[in-house]
Structures are given as structure tokens and as C-alpha cells.
Amino acid sequence: MKLVKIIFVVLFSCFFACKETKNELNVNTNLTMKDVKKKEVVYQVFTRLFGNTNTTNKPWGTIEENGVGKFNDFSMKALKEIKNLGVTHIWYTGVPHHGVIRDYTAYGISNDDPEVVKGRAGSPYAVKDYYNVNPDLAENVENRLEEFQSLIERSHKAGLKVIIDIVPNHVARNYASITKPKGVKDFGEDDDTSVTYHVDNNFYYNPGESFQLPDWHDNNKPLGGEKHPLIDGIFEETPAKWTGNGSRASKPDVNDWYETIKVNYGVSPEGHKDFDTLPEDFDTKDYKAHFEFWKNKKVPNSWIKFRDIALYWVAKGVDGFRYDMAEMVPVEFWSFMNSAIKMKNPEAFLLAEVYNPWLYRDYIRKGKMDYLYDKVQLYDTLKHVMQGHGKTTNIPPILNELADIEHHMLHFLENHDEQRIASPDFAGNADKGKPAMVVSATSSTAPTMIYFGQEVGEDASENAGFGSATRTSIFDYVGVPAHQRWVNDKKFDGGQLTKEEKALRDFYKRLLNFTIHSEALMGNYADIQLFNEHYTEWYNDKVLSFVRWSEDEKLIIISNFDTHDTFGFELGLPEEIVQEWQLTDGKYVLKDQLYKTYTSTLKVTGNQARVRIDIKPLESFILKLSK
Structure with missing residues (x-):
């Protein structure tokens, strides 16, 4: 019991210290x-x-x-x-x-090989042209x-x-912008492909090796196994480029991001950063x-x-x-x-x-x-x-x-x-x-x-x-x-x-x-879970409560995650919150802000504040305090 009380005091002290640190x-x-x-x-x-x-x-x-x-x-x-x-x-x-996987060649757009496209509609994270x-x-x-x-x-x-x-880590295996602004060059256009790495290369390479498609499993064959003119077991790419998830293999695994190429940001294969780092x-x-x-x-x-x-x-x-x-x-x-x-x-x-x-x-x-x-x-x-x-x-x-x-x-x-x-x-x-x-x-x-x-x-x-x-x-x-x-x-x-x-x-x-x-939701937060676990007889780990407040708005928020049981209990506010909210002896109306139908009364005596809560399965209250 004493240990729980000590932990509570430490956590609450941490809250107020963290609040000051957070603002700073x-x-x-x-x-x-x-x-x-x-x-x-x-x-x-x-x-x-x-x-x-x-x-x-x-x-x-x-x-x-x-x-x-x-x-x-x-x-x-x-x-x-x-x-x-x-x-x-x-x-x-x-x-x-x-x-x-659709023919848009009439508009100057090249067809995409189903063997380096995931699905028929394609992955939005294998971008082919960032300028369109x-x-x-x-x-x-x-x-x-x-x-x-x-x-x-x-x-x-x-x-x-x-x-x-924007997906800076990788681009589509067949990246080619047909609508880029004048003077803009495609990724890899000026790369030195004779070396694995150069600080100004856009990609990493395996010189002397060609890219090979992964070995397909029955449940992830291109287009589900459907026949297609471009499904021929080949995707021309020499030398092979490293794959988006970091795989260096010229033949990536089917679970790798094989449809993408890893972008080089000036980090060598050994992990050396060839750029300035930020001052401390x-x-x-x-x-x-x-x-x-x-x-x-x-x-x-x-x-x-x-x-x-x-x-x-x-x-x-x-x-x-x-x-x-x-x-x-x-x-x-x-x-x-x-x-x-x-x-x-x-x-x-x-x-x-x-x-x-x-x-x-x-x-x-x-x-x-x-x-x-x-x-x-x-x-x-x-x-x-x-x-x-x-x-x-x-x-x-x-x-x-x-x-x-x-x-x-x-x-x-x-x-x-x-x-x-x-x-x-x-x-x-x-x-x-x-x-x-x-x-x-x-x-x-x-x-x-x-x-x-x-x-x-x-x-x-x-x-x-x-x-x-x-x-x-x-x-x-x-x-x-x-x-x-x-x-x-x-x-x-x-x-x-x-x-x-x-x-x-x-x-x-x-x-x-x-x-x-809500002003309070852009203000302060404090947990009252531990306090109520210790001091409230029927409080349990299916319920969560906390408080949020600003100068003009005070909220007590309670959620019941239980799918079957209604809980009724006296919810308490810690002494620190009573003082922080400058609550004086008396009764305060608490009205739910979600559906405006549930109300209860917060009773304050000295530094003690209690409110009766009856909360149904999967129900939540956002209780706003008023005198």
C-alpha cells in the first residue's frame, strides 16, 4: 500500500515536471x-x-x-x-x-511490366513520375x-x-518522368553505373550483374497467374539496382520490395555519411x-x-x-x-x-x-x-x-x-x-x-x-x-x-x-487512472480516465472498453487537480459533451473531489465542469 502511494506521488510529480519541460x-x-x-x-x-x-x-x-x-x-x-x-x-x-497495369500509351505513358508492379492497380508507394x-x-x-x-x-x-x-526512400523500378519541368533530370540519369556507390548517384548498383525477378509463390504470382504479353520472366535492368527495403541482392526475395529501387542519400554501403552533419x-x-x-x-x-x-x-x-x-x-x-x-x-x-x-x-x-x-x-x-x-x-x-x-x-x-x-x-x-x-x-x-x-x-x-x-x-x-x-x-x-x-x-x-x-484539448493533461485504481473500490483495468484542462474549460474523460459490463463507481480527482483547478467546497455540474444526455455532480470537500459515474459497455463520457 505504501509503495503504491509512493509510486503515485512520483508519477504525479513527473506529470507536473513534464508539463513544464514540454512547454519549454x-x-x-x-x-x-x-x-x-x-x-x-x-x-x-x-x-x-x-x-x-x-x-x-x-x-x-x-x-x-x-x-x-x-x-x-x-x-x-x-x-x-x-x-x-x-x-x-x-x-x-x-x-x-x-x-x-493498363495501357496508356496513347498518352505517351509507357506500359508497366506486371512482374514489377504489385496488384493490377499498382502500389501508390512505387512512384513512377513525381511530376504528374x-x-x-x-x-x-x-x-x-x-x-x-x-x-x-x-x-x-x-x-x-x-x-x-512523398516516398523519398525508394522509387518505382521503372521510374521515368515524361512531364518533368525543363532542366530536371530523372533519378539515375547521370549515375555512374560502373560503381556500387557514389555520393551523387541516385541509386546503388551491382556492377556486372543483371536484375532477376523473384521466385513467385502460388499466392503472389503477377496478376494472380493471368497471362499477359509482358509476363515473360524478364525485366531488363543492367546493372541491377538495390531494392527499396535495402536488399542488395540482384535477385530479391518475393517478400522484398522488389518493385522499387532504394534511393542513395550519400550513405556508403559501409554506413559512412558523405555529407555534413548537424551541430549538436x-x-x-x-x-x-x-x-x-x-x-x-x-x-x-x-x-x-x-x-x-x-x-x-x-x-x-x-x-x-x-x-x-x-x-x-x-x-x-x-x-x-x-x-x-x-x-x-x-x-x-x-x-x-x-x-x-x-x-x-x-x-x-x-x-x-x-x-x-x-x-x-x-x-x-x-x-x-x-x-x-x-x-x-x-x-x-x-x-x-x-x-x-x-x-x-x-x-x-x-x-x-x-x-x-x-x-x-x-x-x-x-x-x-x-x-x-x-x-x-x-x-x-x-x-x-x-x-x-x-x-x-x-x-x-x-x-x-x-x-x-x-x-x-x-x-x-x-x-x-x-x-x-x-x-x-x-x-x-x-x-x-x-x-x-x-x-x-x-x-x-x-x-x-x-x-x-475544445480549448482544453490544446491545454494540459493528467492521468487519474492510478489514483482511482488505488482509492476507488470498483475501478478496473477495462476503464480509463484522465483530465484535460485550459483556463476556461475543465474536462474529465472516461472510457469503458468492456463489451458486456456496466460499471458504477465513485471517481475521484487527486488533490493536485483540485488545487490546480482551484475548486472550492461545493457542487459542480458535469455534463457529457458527446451526446449531451448524461450529467453528474462533482462534490468537493476540502481537497477531496468525488463524482458518481455509471458507464455502459463501450461508452465514453467527456464531462465538462461548470459551477
Whole structure:
């Protein structure tokens, strides 16, 4: 008992110390709390699938069989509905031109060999031409870039900022830009292919060896084993280039990223960095200082190419980027590129996929990233709780550990890489995501991200072909059934949704709209889990509670992850919170902000504060305090 009390005091002391440290560090990073006044919400949409109303879903189906969505499907009606869901940014996934198995030679586009393309519709992370967009997405292929620019303009008019992908670690095996600006050279165009490595080569090579295709397994043969004129067991590439995931073999394994080529950033095969490194104190410098540092430095050619690509899209009105596998690229490059982007648009939204927690602070502070995925810690832990074999007590230590960078750790429960909540291999029921979504969206000042179809409980059960069930395929032409019911023949009014799907979307809409208007959610956080575990008789590890507050708004947030039991208990606030909130003796009304139906009373006597809570299975309350 004494030990528990000591641990509680230490953790609470850590909270208040961390709060001071966090504020100090935010001043020193490139994104401070004064820059972002409200929560941001990112809506990730797989562009090719959003407007597709075809429900055939034939495995390995063609565009003609299974259909495809277009840029023009994002009408003002559709965009306003997304905005009204509580969204601030829309991430159009799969926009840059990548390899596809469709004949566009009439438009000057070369055919893609199915043996180095994943799926029939192709991987959005094997980009073939960074200066144009996927021809599948255009009504008029010749005007595909103009159609995307019109979409950017419509998105801005609807009040949404636009994010697209950039994948600096690798490019498609057959990269060739046919629309690059005058003076721009393709990746590898000037490489010295007689050597494995040169600082200004864009790729790594195996001189004297030719690329060989992997040995296929029955379940991943090109086009599912279908005959095709270009499926002949050969892809001409001499000398062979290293594969995107770092494989140096001229014949990569079928599980390697064989359709891509690793980009060289001036790191030798032995790991030596042939570029300047950042001075020790540059983790405290802003993007302007980073820009000045690189201004007259000689940097590898690949750095320049990707910086120019990013600035090209910034000039076209793109408001930010999501960077694929950013940790596979040196942090110094990110300092170079992100500072250049920020000089053009200080409000650019820069989100990176980084999975190693020990790299987080470097990529934020030195690499000038705004946001990183909080997957390995928060997402993975929430997933275990949702599946019924994890404890809510594992969540607060994660939030405390990341306190100094909490604003930069973007929260999500779904994205294109992860299983759908409603899929049997994850939770099997979209409602199980509701308490986790409240925790994800309200426990920090960081942005929240949802994946299209998540808000209506899409379960991704279709056999699309290359892509596996449980994840909505990013490689195939396919429909997204629950989402299509919301699209409702492009009325975008949810007219075909079931009662349960409508209720789920209403929950997301209520939650997200509350988050983007709440002052407290951009303020302070404190865990009250440990306090209530120790002092509340019926509190358990299926319930999570914490408090958020600003000067004018005080919130108590409680989520019940249990799927069967209603819990009733007296929830307590620690003495430190009573004092911090300047609560005097008396009664305070607590009203839920999600559905506005649940109320309770906080009773304060001295430094003791208690409130009766009765919470149903999978229910959450965001209780706002008023006198």
C-alpha cells in the first residue's frame, strides 16, 4: 500500500515536471503551441477508391470490371460532408503517378511490366513520375494534372487543407518522368553505373550483374497467374539496382520490395555519411536556422531532387506531405528538405512514418517533422485493449513517456497499412473502436487521423486479389462496401447506410467536431487512472480516465472498453487537480459533451473531489465542469 502511494506521488510529480519541460521544448521546436490553436483532424482517403460505386469486387478485376474512383468524384457536396465530419486536413493517398497495369500509351505513358508492379492497380508507394498524377484518377488523361489542381482548389474552398504522399526512400523500378519541368533530370540519369556507390548517384548498383525477378509463390504470382504479353520472366535492368527495403541482392526475395529501387542519400554501403552533419545544438533551432545551415552546403544529388519535387507540389497549392518510411532516410536530409518547405509555407503539415521510438526526438527536433505516427506505443496498446487482452493501465505510462513530444505524435486507429477495426482479425465489431477513438482523439494536443470508411465501420472483408482481406486493398481495383453505402450513388448523404452505420458515423461526427473546438484539448493533461485504481473500490483495468484542462474549460474523460459490463463507481480527482483547478467546497455540474444526455455532480470537500459515474459497455463520457 505504501509503495503504491509512493509510486503515485512520483508519477504525479513527473506529470507536473513534464508539463513544464514540454512547454519549454515546444518553444524550441519548429511547431509551437501558439502556432496551432485547435486540434487538427486528418481524413485519409484512398483516392482511387473513394468515388467508386461499382460493387462487383471480382478478385484481380480490371477497371472495366470493378470500377475506379476519380478526382472529379470529390464534389463540393462530398468535400463539405467530409469537412462537416470534423475534419481539417484531407490526405489524398495514391496521387503521384505510380505503375498501373493498363495501357496508356496513347498518352505517351509507357506500359508497366506486371512482374514489377504489385496488384493490377499498382502500389501508390512505387512512384513512377513525381511530376504528374495517376492517370487512373482522371476523366481526361491528358488533363490529369489540371484535374488534380482543380481538386486542390475545391478542397481549399471547402475549408480543407491538402496532404499528399512523398516516398523519398525508394522509387518505382521503372521510374521515368515524361512531364518533368525543363532542366530536371530523372533519378539515375547521370549515375555512374560502373560503381556500387557514389555520393551523387541516385541509386546503388551491382556492377556486372543483371536484375532477376523473384521466385513467385502460388499466392503472389503477377496478376494472380493471368497471362499477359509482358509476363515473360524478364525485366531488363543492367546493372541491377538495390531494392527499396535495402536488399542488395540482384535477385530479391518475393517478400522484398522488389518493385522499387532504394534511393542513395550519400550513405556508403559501409554506413559512412558523405555529407555534413548537424551541430549538436541544432535540435533546439527553428527551421529558419536549419535552412541557413544548408544554404551553401554541398549535398548529395538525391537531396536536391526530392526537395525540388516537394517545392513543385507546394507551388501547386499542396499544404503538406505524408512521408513514407521516413526513418530509412538520414535525418539530415529531412532537416534540409523540411526547412526548405517551411520557408515557402511555414504552416505546411509534415507527417512522417517512423516506427522506432528512439528516433522520434531526432526526427522531430533535427528533422523538423511536425508529426510522427504514434503506432508502436499508443496504437498497438489500444489495439490490444480493444481485442480484450490488454489493460488500460498500460496507456498512461505511454502518454507520460512521450510528454515532451506529445504534440508531435499523431494518433490513429486505422490507416491503409493497418487492419480495419471491424475486421475479424482485429476487433470484429466497429463499436469496439468507440472508447479507443475517444482516448485517441482527446488524450493529447496532437492531431487525430481517421481512414475513410472507418466512420461507418468498413470491415475490408473482400478478396481483392493481391491485397489481403482485413485491410482495404491499396493494390487492386475494388469497392469499399460500407463506404459505398454512404456515397449512395454519389449523393454523399449516407442514404444506404444501415441504422448501426449511421449511428457510428454520428458518434465520429460528434467526437471530432468537439475536439476541433475544445480549448482544453490544446491545454494540459493528467492521468487519474492510478489514483482511482488505488482509492476507488470498483475501478478496473477495462476503464480509463484522465483530465484535460485550459483556463476556461475543465474536462474529465472516461472510457469503458468492456463489451458486456456496466460499471458504477465513485471517481475521484487527486488533490493536485483540485488545487490546480482551484475548486472550492461545493457542487459542480458535469455534463457529457458527446451526446449531451448524461450529467453528474462533482462534490468537493476540502481537497477531496468525488463524482458518481455509471458507464455502459463501450461508452465514453467527456464531462465538462461548470459551477
